[in-house]
Amino acid sequence: MKLWHSFSKELILSSKSWYFYIELVMAIILLLILLFVVPEDFDSKGKEYIYLDLPQVVQERYAKNLLEEDLDEITEQAEVKAGGSVFKARLYETEESKIYLLDSLDALMAISKSESVPAVHVRANEDNQVIHTYYLQGYETVKLKNLLMVYHNRLAAHDVIEEYAENIPIRSLYQGEEAFNDRENLIPVFLTFNGSLMSLFIIAAYIFLDKSEGIIKAYAVTASSVWHYLLSKIGVITLTSIVTSFIITVPVMGLQPNYAALVLFLVTSGFFVASLGLLLTSYYKDIVESFGAMYIVILIMVMPNISYFTPSWSPDWVKIIPSYVMLQSFKEIISVNGNMSYVLVASLAFAVLGLDIFVLANHRFKKTLSL
Amino acid sequence: MKKMIKVENLYHSYNNDDNYAVNDVSFEIRKGEIFGFLGPSGAGKSTTQNILVGLLQLQRGEVEVAGYDIKHIKNKMFNKIGMSFEQSNVYGKMTGLENLEFYRKLFDVETREPMELIRMVGLDGKENIKAGEYSKGMKHRLTFARSMINNPEIWFLDEPTTGLDPAIAANIKDIIRQENEKGVTVFLTTHNMHIADELCDRVAFIVDGKIRLIDSPKKLKLEYGEKLVDVEYFREGELVKDSFSTVAGGGKDRLVDVIRNHEIQTMHTKEATLEEIFISVTGRGLV
Numbered sequence: 001m002k003l004w005h006s007f008s009k010e011l012i013l014s015s016k017s018w019y020f021y022i023e024l025v026m027a028i029i030l031l032l033i034l035l036f037v038v039p040e041d042f043d044s045k046g047k048e049y050i051y052l053d054l055p056q057v058v059q060e061r062y063a064k065n066l067l068e069e070d071l072d073e074i075t076e077q078a079e080v081k082a083g084g085s086v087f088k089a090r091l092y093e094t095e096e097s098k099i100y101l102l103d104s105l106d107a108l109m110a111i112s113k114s115e116s117v118p119a120v121h122v123r124a125n126e127d128n129q130v131i132h133t134y135y136l137q138g139y140e141t142v143k144l145k146n147l148l149m150v151y152h153n154r155l156a157a158h159d160v161i162e163e164y165a166e167n168i169p170i171r172s173l174y175q176g177e178e179a180f181n182d183r184e185n186l187i188p189v190f191l192t193f194n195g196s197l198m199s200l201f202i203i204a205a206y207i208f209l210d211k212s213e214g215i216i217k218a219y220a221v222t223a224s225s226v227w228h229y230l231l232s233k234i235g236v237i238t239l240t241s242i243v244t245s246f247i248i249t250v251p252v253m254g255l256q257p258n259y260a261a262l263v264l265f266l267v268t269s270g271f272f273v274a275s276l277g278l279l280l281t282s283y284y285k286d287i288v289e290s291f292g293a294m295y296i297v298i299l300i301m302v303m304p305n306i307s308y309f310t311p312s313w314s315p316d317w318v319k320i321i322p323s324y325v326m327l328q329s330f331k332e333i334i335s336v337n338g339n340m341s342y343v344l345v346a347s348l349a350f351a352v353l354g355l356d357i358f359v360l361a362n363h364r365f366k367k368t369l370s371l
Numbered sequence: 372m373k374k375m376i377k378v379e380n381l382y383h384s385y386n387n388d389d390n391y392a393v394n395d396v397s398f399e400i401r402k403g404e405i406f407g408f409l410g411p412s413g414a415g416k417s418t419t420q421n422i423l424v425g426l427l428q429l430q431r432g433e434v435e436v437a438g439y440d441i442k443h444i445k446n447k448m449f450n451k452i453g454m455s456f457e458q459s460n461v462y463g464k465m466t467g468l469e470n471l472e473f474y475r476k477l478f479d480v481e482t483r484e485p486m487e488l489i490r491m492v493g494l495d496g497k498e499n500i501k502a503g504e505y506s507k508g509m510k511h512r513l514t515f516a517r518s519m520i521n522n523p524e525i526w527f528l529d530e531p532t533t534g535l536d537p538a539i540a541a542n543i544k545d546i547i548r549q550e551n552e553k554g555v556t557v558f559l560t561t562h563n564m565h566i567a568d569e570l571c572d573r574v575a576f577i578v579d580g581k582i583r584l585i586d587s588p589k590k591l592k593l594e595y596g597e598k599l600v601d602v603e604y605f606r607e608g609e610l611v612k613d614s615f616s617t618v619a620g621g622g623k624d625r626l627v628d629v630i631r632n633h634e635i636q637t638m639h640t641k642e643a644t645l646e647e648i649f650i651s652v653t654g655r656g657l658v
Contacts, residue, residue, distance in 0.1 A: 005476040009465075016464045214460030218517070221424050221454040222477035223446045367428055 002224040006232035014236050017209075019202055023194075027244035030190050034252050040181040046097045049080070049089075051108040053123035054130070062122075066092040066099060080107070083114040108135070180334075183252060188330035189305065190248050191266075192323055197301055199237045199270045200277040204290060206233055207281040216365070227362045230278055234358075238270040249334065257334040261343050265333060268347040269326050272354035279357050282364035322350070374435075375525050375556040376400040376423065381432035383418050392418045394580035396432075402524075405547070405557040407571035409564065409645070411655060415580040416560045417457075417529065423558070424454050424527055437525055450480045453523030457530040457560075459510035463503025467494055467513050470502055471520055478521040488516040491546055493539065508535050515543060519550065526550065529560045544570060564645040574645065578653045588645055595651055596643030603636040604629055610636060 014020045052059045067073055070092045078091040080100055087107035089100040102108050105121060112119035112135040121133040132152060136145075150161070180187075210216055219229045245266055249257060280297070284290035304324035307314045318324055329346045332338035376399065383393040393415045400406045410416050421427040423436055425444045434441035439448040461470045471485035489498045492512040497505070502513060511534055518526065531547065532540035547570055551557055561567055567574050568588050575585040584591070598617040603610060613629070616622035617640075629635070649655075 002477055005473065009462075009473050013462065013464055213463060214456060214458055215462065217426060217456065218454075218460045218474075218514075219477070220426060221449055221452060222474065223449040223479050223521075224477040225446055 003228045003232060006224065006228045007235045010232045010236040011239070014206070014240070017206075019205055020240060023198065023202065023240050023244050024247070026198075027194060027247040030194060031248050031251055034183055034186060034190070034248070038183050038186060040183050045093070047117060048097050048099045049102060049108060049111050049117060049119040050099060051102045051105055051119070051121050053105065053121060055124070058124070058130075063090070063101065066094075066101070069094045071095065080111060082107070082111040085110060087111070112137075180331075184334065187249060187252060187334055188327045189308065191245050191330045192326040194241075194244055194248065197273055197298070197323060197326075199234075199241055199274040200280075200297065201294070202237050202240070203233055203274045203277040204281050204287060204294065206237075207278065208284075208287045208290070211281075212286065220366075226365050227358075230358070230362060230365065234271060234274040234278075237274050238267055241270045242266050253334050256336060258338060258340065258343075261333045261338075261340055262330075265326075265329050265343055265347050265350075268350040268354065269322075269329070272322065272350040272357070275354045275357040275361055278361035279364065282361055282368055325349075373402040374399050375402050375404075375437060376406075376558065377433070377435040378419075378423070379433040381419065381422065381429075381434060383415075383422060383427065383430050387430075391580050393422070396577070396580070396582050398575055398582065398585055400556060400558065402556055403551065403554050404572045405551050405559060405570050407567035407574035408558065408560045408577060409562065409567050409574050409649065410577035411562055414577045416562075416577055418580075419577070420527055420529060420558065420560050424452060425449075447479070450478050450521055451524040453518040453521060453526045455515045455518035455526075455528045455531055457533060459507070459514040461502045461510055461513050461517065463501065465502060466499050467502055467505070467509075468498040470513060471517055474517050475520050480521055482520050483522060485520070488519055489513075491519075492516045493542060508539060511535060512539065512543070515546075523555060525556045525558065527558045527560070530563070531559070531561075532563065532566055533561075540566075564649065568645045576649055576653055578655050583653050591645065591648050592642050595648040599641040600626055601637075601639045601641050602626070602629060603638075604633040605636065606633055614641070 052062055054062065063075070067075060071094065076091040076093075078089045078100060080087045080089050080102070087102060087104075087110065089102050089107070092099045092101070102111070108119045108121055111117065116137050118137060118140065119135045121135070123131050123133070125131050134148060207216075216226070216229065220226055242263060245262065249262065276297070280290060280293050283293070300321055301323040304318050304321050304327055307318045307324060308327045325346050329343045332340065332343050378399070379397050381393055381396040382391050384391050396415070396419060398406075408416050408419065418427065422429055422434060422441065425441065425448075429441050437448060437451040439445060461467075462473070465473065467489060468485055471488060475482035475485065486495070486498065489495055492515055494509060494512055494516070497509065502510060505513065515528075515531060518528070526547075528547065532543050535543060544566065547557060547559075551570075557570075559567065559571060571588060573585060573587050574591070576583045586594075599614045600617060600622075601612070601614050603612050605611070615626040615629075617626070643651075
């Protein structure tokens with residue numbers, strides 16, 4: 001009953017605090033970013049600007065070849081802005097790139113200078129050999145330069161290159177799973193950082209506010225336990241985290257995620273992170289003193305993001321960082337046929353770890369009540 | 372008579388070394404007594420009090436409060452304890468009334484009506500204002516009121532009149548007397564000798580973590596105070612000030628002589644104050 005009174009009091013207090021509304025507003029901002037800024041699929045196609053300084057017949061042949069690779073086999077008329085001028089171009093969109101055929105060398109040079117993109121001048125020399133002149137920007141790697149040279153001399157080593165290319169093993173990291181679009185792919189990241197890890201900072205903010213007001217001391221001399229006070233804080237933060245996570249997830253994912261698993265995982269992972277936050281705050285007098293420790297924790301927690309966006313980089317040590325497990329769990333939860341066993345095991349692990357840390361934090365708080 | 376607080380050989384070191392903030396402190400407080408714990412800042416008053424209410428862990432010694440061993444604190448013990456802190460610590464985002472309503476739910480015993488307490492400390496009419504908007508003195512009174520919510524048997528008061536204007540301080544002292552008359556035991560921590568002198572049945576002087584003396588203010592004054600009479604009188608047309616001891620050195624005869632032969636302007640008996648006794652006993656001031 002006392003726990004309930006503490007929880008309802010914390011709920012009232014948090015509804016009167018800025019942190020609560022900051023969390024809600026942040027969730028809405030993240031949702032708006034997902035809906036209106038992040039496209040379903042990022043346009044990752046490279047752009048190529050080419051000026052064909054070749055006889056008309058060769059130009060037509062070149063254009064015909066491009067048209068065969070074009071996705072809709074229609075030449076589009078495009079305008080390219082560069083250095084305050086507008087240049088006309090023919091646009092061919094293949095599976096890998098967008099190719100702009102420009103009308104003049106001036107247009108090519110202007111685009112190369114103002115847009116800082118590589119451009120290619122194709123001409124024929126006196127011996128009717130086709131010469132490709134690349135206007136690179138200086139940031140291109142040696143590998144790319146070598147690749148261009150190999151490409152233009154591919155006939156010389158045709159067999160070797162073909163054999164090498166055929167023997168490159170390609171395997172999918174996500175076999176049996178339907179890949180997310182780019183918008184959906186960001187949901188686990190937002191849930192991990194806004195839903196779970198944010199709990200660490202919010203609970204620290206609440207606790208340090210109470211410490212500065214001496215509230216914990218006043219609570220400690222009542223017939224209620226300190227753990228009631230701590231758990232009621234975690235309860236409010238977890239509730240907020242569930243609300244904000246739903247704000248982000250429902251409009252983007254609809255009914256696809258397993259929402260029961262989502263709530264379970266938010267509760268357990270939030271409990272773990274909030275307990276960690278409690279333990280950290282028990283060592284410091286105010287939020288300024290705790291910044292160093294908080295910074296280290298968040299740096300470690302950010303590391304698995306690299307692995308998430310670059311799946312080929314997943315060393316074992318990254319996999320034991322809690323945020324890695326969170327990212328993977330949220331991913332399973334929002335997938336069509338997500339691995340719920342993984343989520344349940346992760347939830348259990350976070351619950352057990354969270355409980356251990358909570359007991360430790362409670363012990364620390366009791367020891368440092370007069371600080 | 373029943374002992375409400377029993378402290379034996381209490382030691383406490385913040386760094387767990389031999390530099391003790393509280394050094395071999397022992398005392399007992401009887402039921403219904405107002406016990407003043409007096410000393411300058413850093414003397415060990417708050418450390419001792421924090422150990423008694425469980426805010427600091429007991430390191431060494433035996434402490435019993437309301438029949439509970441402090442080594443194994445039970446939540447039930449706090450049903451019998453009230454604590455008014457020197458620094459007011461109330462929820463600034465809740466009203467005065469909401470603060471008391473919330474705290475009363477944290478006890479297992481019958482609690483007092485929050486409005487009754489609010490009226491007692493003179494905050495009626497302000498009960499629905501957020502405590503964060505209260506003045507320092509109002510917050511202090513709310514903290515004081517909160518400490519009575521559970522009808523405590525032992526009432527710990529840390530500088531209960533600090534920062535209050537004289538009229539409100541007088542009201543607070545009256546409340547302390549009234550509660551004490553009902554049988555509440557009071558543990559008063561202060562460096563204000565006047566309030567201790569007015570309220571306490573017994574006082575303990577603590578300096579550098581050690582108790583130097585425990586006795587009633589009256590006995591201390593009798594034992595340590597020099598009984599003097601300050602007189603202003605006219606001698607050969609000039610106003611003269613003089614002090615006469617009533618116990619030693621022929622002071623009485625000289626005083627009688629002045630009264631008989633000179634015109635008296637003012638005459639006051641003078642007792643030693645607790646502060647003077649404190650300085651005399653400990654060799655230290657109270658600041």
